[in-house]
Amino acid sequence: MRGAFFPKLAISGIKKNGQVYYPYLLTCIVMVMMFYIMHSLSGSPLMKDFKGGGSVSTCLGLAKFVIAIFAFLFLLYTNSFLNRRRYKEFGLYHVLGMGKRGLRRIVFWENLFSAVAGLGGGLLFGILFSKLAELLLANIVKYQVDYSFRVDVKAITFTVEMFGLIFVLLMIKSLITVQMTKSLELFQSEKLGEKPPKTNWVLAILGLALLVGAYVIACSIKAPLTALFAFFVAVAMVIVATYFLFIAGSVVVCRILKGNKKYYYQKNHFVSVSSMIFRMRRNGAGLASICILCTMVLVMLSSSSCMYFGLKDTVAGRFCRDMEISVHPPMLSDLENGGNEKLFNAIDLIVEKEGVKPQNVLQYVYGSTTIMIKGNHVLDGREFEEALEGLGDVAQMDKLRYLVTISLDDYNRIMGTELTLGEEEAFIYAINVKYQESNLLLWGKEWKIKENLKEMFPLGEMEASVIPVIVLVVPDLSIFNPLFQPKENGLSDLDLSWYYGCDLDESKEKIMEVYNNLRHGLFQREELSFIKDVDGGYYYYSSCKVAEVDEMLGMYGGVFFIGIILSILFISAMVLIIYYKQISEGFEDQKRFEIMQKVGMTKKDIKQSISSQVLTVFFAPLVLAGVHVAFAFPMIWRILQLLYVRNLTLLILISIAAFLIFGIFYAALYALTAKTYYRIVSGAATN
Amino acid sequence: MSLLTVEHLKKVYVTRFGGNKVEALKDVNFTVEQGEYVAIMGESGSGKTTLLNILASLDKPTAGKVILNGTDTSKIKENDLAEFRRDHLGFVFQEFNLLDTFSLEDNIFLPMVLARKNHQEMQERLAPIAKKLGIAELLKKYPYEISGGQKQRVAVARALMNHPQILLADEPTGALDSKSTDELLGLFSDINKDGQTILMVTHSVKAASHAGRVLFIKDGEVFHQLYRGENTREQFYQKISDTLTLLQAGGEKR
Numbered sequence: 001m002r003g004a005f006f007p008k009l010a011i012s013g014i015k016k017n018g019q020v021y022y023p024y025l026l027t028c029i030v031m032v033m034m035f036y037i038m039h040s041l042s043g044s045p046l047m048k049d050f051k052g053g054g055s056v057s058t059c060l061g062l063a064k065f066v067i068a069i070f071a072f073l074f075l076l077y078t079n080s081f082l083n084r085r086r087y088k089e090f091g092l093y094h095v096l097g098m099g100k101r102g103l104r105r106i107v108f109w110e111n112l113f114s115a116v117a118g119l120g121g122g123l124l125f126g127i128l129f130s131k132l133a134e135l136l137l138a139n140i141v142k143y144q145v146d147y148s149f150r151v152d153v154k155a156i157t158f159t160v161e162m163f164g165l166i167f168v169l170l171m172i173k174s175l176i177t178v179q180m181t182k183s184l185e186l187f188q189s190e191k192l193g194e195k196p197p198k199t200n201w202v203l204a205i206l207g208l209a210l211l212v213g214a215y216v217i218a219c220s221i222k223a224p225l226t227a228l229f230a231f232f233v234a235v236a237m238v239i240v241a242t243y244f245l246f247i248a249g250s251v252v253v254c255r256i257l258k259g260n261k262k263y264y265y266q267k268n269h270f271v272s273v274s275s276m277i278f279r280m281r282r283n284g285a286g287l288a289s290i291c292i293l294c295t296m297v298l299v300m301l302s303s304s305s306c307m308y309f310g311l312k313d314t315v316a317g318r319f320c321r322d323m324e325i326s327v328h329p330p331m332l333s334d335l336e337n338g339g340n341e342k343l344f345n346a347i348d349l350i351v352e353k354e355g356v357k358p359q360n361v362l363q364y365v366y367g368s369t370t371i372m373i374k375g376n377h378v379l380d381g382r383e384f385e386e387a388l389e390g391l392g393d394v395a396q397m398d399k400l401r402y403l404v405t406i407s408l409d410d411y412n413r414i415m416g417t418e419l420t421l422g423e424e425e426a427f428i429y430a431i432n433v434k435y436q437e438s439n440l441l442l443w444g445k446e447w448k449i450k451e452n453l454k455e456m457f458p459l460g461e462m463e464a465s466v467i468p469v470i471v472l473v474v475p476d477l478s479i480f481n482p483l484f485q486p487k488e489n490g491l492s493d494l495d496l497s498w499y500y501g502c503d504l505d506e507s508k509e510k511i512m513e514v515y516n517n518l519r520h521g522l523f524q525r526e527e528l529s530f531i532k533d534v535d536g537g538y539y540y541y542s543s544c545k546v547a548e549v550d551e552m553l554g555m556y557g558g559v560f561f562i563g564i565i566l567s568i569l570f571i572s573a574m575v576l577i578i579y580y581k582q583i584s585e586g587f588e589d590q591k592r593f594e595i596m597q598k599v600g601m602t603k604k605d606i607k608q609s610i611s612s613q614v615l616t617v618f619f620a621p622l623v624l625a626g627v628h629v630a631f632a633f634p635m636i637w638r639i640l641q642l643l644y645v646r647n648l649t650l651l652i653l654i655s656i657a658a659f660l661i662f663g664i665f666y667a668a669l670y671a672l673t674a675k676t677y678y679r680i681v682s683g684a685a686t687n
Numbered sequence: 688m689s690l691l692t693v694e695h696l697k698k699v700y701v702t703r704f705g706g707n708k709v710e711a712l713k714d715v716n717f718t719v720e721q722g723e724y725v726a727i728m729g730e731s732g733s734g735k736t737t738l739l740n741i742l743a744s745l746d747k748p749t750a751g752k753v754i755l756n757g758t759d760t761s762k763i764k765e766n767d768l769a770e771f772r773r774d775h776l777g778f779v780f781q782e783f784n785l786l787d788t789f790s791l792e793d794n795i796f797l798p799m800v801l802a803r804k805n806h807q808e809m810q811e812r813l814a815p816i817a818k819k820l821g822i823a824e825l826l827k828k829y830p831y832e833i834s835g836g837q838k839q840r841v842a843v844a845r846a847l848m849n850h851p852q853i854l855l856a857d858e859p860t861g862a863l864d865s866k867s868t869d870e871l872l873g874l875f876s877d878i879n880k881d882g883q884t885i886l887m888v889t890h891s892v893k894a895a896s897h898a899g900r901v902l903f904i905k906d907g908e909v910f911h912q913l914y915r916g917e918n919t920r921e922q923f924y925q926k927i928s929d930t931l932t933l934l935q936a937g938g939e940k941r
Contacts, residue, residue, distance in 0.1 A: 595785075598780070599778065599784070600769050600801050
């Protein structure tokens with residue numbers, strides 16, 4: 001009998017506070033559901049089937065932990081809100097003779113019930129919706145799945161473990177809160193006159209400094225390879241800075257405004273500024289969370305949709321022809337023997353036999369290697385090796401270049417130009433970097449740069465290189481002969497390659513067929529027998545655009561899918577934060593506006609004051625999120641470049657579109673909230 | 688001409704459901720002269736608060752009029768009412784009604800700021816008032832830091848800032864302990880001596896005994912009035928007390 005007393009009290013407590021409790025339970029359910037879906041999807045058979053599924057699976061695995069961390073922070077926030085609302089009730093129990101022990105029991109049972117409800121409901125909906133999510137993913141990556149239903153026991157176990165831990169932590173936090181609060185405070189906390197928040201200059205300045213620092217990092221990173229690490233540092237800095245700024249910075253700003261008597265003692269500013277101080281104290285953390293959520297959703301939506309929708313351009317940039325083959329012979333003697341001619345002829349013959357006509361044929365010979373460059377000087381031998389050891393150093397990383405050399409003949413032939421070069425002269429063409437020196441010191445030889453070329457034929461895969469590319473057009477490739485020769489370790493200073501690429505105006509299946517036949521048939525041919533001996537140092541690389549498209553569609557589609565899922569998660573979290581904010585504030589402000597009306601404030605004044613405050617509170621996070629995204633933009637762009645995204649206009653347009661869609665959604669949410677808020681506040685004012 | 692004239696004031700409330708009519712004020716007539724200190728007494732439900740709300744132009748009468756310094760308050764447009772209240776009336780409430788988001792000083796300044804006065808002028812006006820009310824040291828504090836008696840004095844300061852033609856007080860001592868009550872009533876007497884007209888609604892005999900005149904309201908009408916005249920406060924207290932007894936006895940006989 002007595003044993004059931006506390007559980008009963010807990011249940012009635014939950015029911016009575018349904019207004020704040022049910023949204024909390026809903027959050028728990030959604031978080032658990034998302035986590036389960038992510039986990040079960042990452043182990044779904046679908047992942048093994050479609051191309052790129054592996055990477056999507058990995059991403060999902062990471063996203064899952066993002067959800068777990070986010071869920072913890074977010075539930076902590078809503079939970080502390082709940083606790084605050086419950087104080088009065090606890091205080092009453094306390095006054096009626098219930099000890100801290102009893103209160104702890106109630107808190108324990110409440111937390112237990114909400115944990116069970118959250119886990120149970122979350123898993124139930126997770127199991128129900130995981131199939132839906134799978135179908136959505138399959139649709140995005142354009143892959144067929146069966147409709148069979150699947151319950152992932154492993155995912156269930158892991159979800160229970162993960163969220164069990166989160167709920168235990170939440171319970172400990174609630175218990176500590178109850179324990180630390182004095183009995184009288186418990187009873188009074190709802191109407192206790194608020195102390196004005198302290199002005200925390202240190203935190204505010206630290207916040208500003210962190211923000212500026214993060215922005216500087218975001219804008220100053222040039223090499224995409226180093227940006228990835230810097231990105232995470234900057235993101236962490238921005239998150240911390242946002243919290244500091246909203247919590248402390250906002251109060252400091254209000255204080256400064258308040259210090260300016262001329263500004264402060266004006267009808268329009270007086271009420272707003274002084275209320276804002278309190279409002280920011282109460283909402284600082286919430287607004288900062290909203291701001292970060294906004295930023296996350298914006299970045300996620302714009303970059304993932306950009307990757308997905310920009311896939312065509314990306315593929316076109318990375319694979320400049322439908323079918324590509326490049327062979328790397330070990331020795332230049334093969335070039336002298338016309339090995340490249342033999343290869344190109346053999347390819348032509350095979351393609352011809354397939355009965356298709358190759359178009360936009362691209363064939364050339366090139367040398368390539370990775371170098372480090374210092375001004376006009378390419379580090380060689382020992383210098384280079386020493387520099388390589390220092391590669392952990394970000395500054396060293398910036399000096400890395402991918403050097404491609406081609407002959408003037410090939411360039412003129414492909415581009416249809418008639419450029420000429422003197423003996424020691426070269427043209428230069430730089431990708432993702434600028435080369436402004438008048439000469440280039442390369443392996444003990446000085447090349448005079450005759451001109452920086454404006455145009456270059458598509459270099460395919462090389463253009464997608466994460467490190468900047470320098471193309472050097474020289475009169476004759478044979479000048480590099482010694483460099484092409486392998487050294488004792490089997491590697492040469494400069495790799496020689498024969499490249500062939502062509503387009504085929506055929507169906508996807510036909511292209512795949514031709515490609516496969518070419519790949520398998522080519523090295524069987526008599527005249528190419530010298531290539532057969534792959535052990536002798538030959539190796540080759542081939543690609544077929546349509547097959548690669550499938551692979552990338554899988555990967556990018558997966559990322560897009562994760563983007564959507566996380567956006568839904570974050571947006572629903574935001575809705576809930578705003579919901580809590582609105583009900584708590586409305587009731588607190590009721591009395592205030594009633595008094596103001598009594599001392600001579602008109603309804604119009606009140607409305608104006610409310611809308612200016614609510615508007616600030618609402619749109620400050622969105623505006624700051626916009627600024628965050630704007631500053632993150634160069635970084636996002638560089639990281640997307642790593643992922644072969646090449647369409648900047650698309651990214652800008654999508655970012656703007658995402659911001660607008662988000663803004664509209666946000667404005668609608670604001671309108672709804674403001675309306676409820678007015679209703680709560682004016683409800684008291686008119687009575 | 689009287690400062691405040693109340694003529695045939697009538698207020699009928701219609702309940703929300705069923706249209707039951709409740710007559711809060713039947714026919715109230717009285718005048719208040721410049722510099723007077725008037726207390727209005729009556730039992731709960733006698734219509735005191737309704738009367739005060741109408742005087743404060745927070746509520747509209749069903750019939751009759753309130754003329755303050757030649758202005759018929761019922762003729763003032765809804766939009767101008769707040770301004771009218773701010774410029775001509777001062778309020779002191781039972782529950783102090785201080786805003787916890789403002790320092791005491793800013794609470795006092797609130798009506799002035801709403802009237803778009805400049806800061807310099809506010810400071811100048813506040814200094815003597817704060818001194819008189821003994822709150823000069825407290826001004827930078829916040830409402831949560833001070834006692835009820837201090838809060839009420841701040842509220843009085845706020846009410847006096849605009850030099851109101853009439854100070855309306857609604858049970859100003861209702862939430863105070865006896866010491867604070869005495870202090871506050873002493874203050875009211877002082878500021879009345881300085882020429883401030885005060886109209887106070889109360890059911891504390893002690894509070895009423897500080898006034899120069901007491902109006903008794905019963906069933907929506909002015910039932911009786913007493914002048915203090917040359918009486919000492921103790922004598923006046925006794926008279927008020929007797930009248931109330933009579934009033935209540937009469938009520939019970941019915």
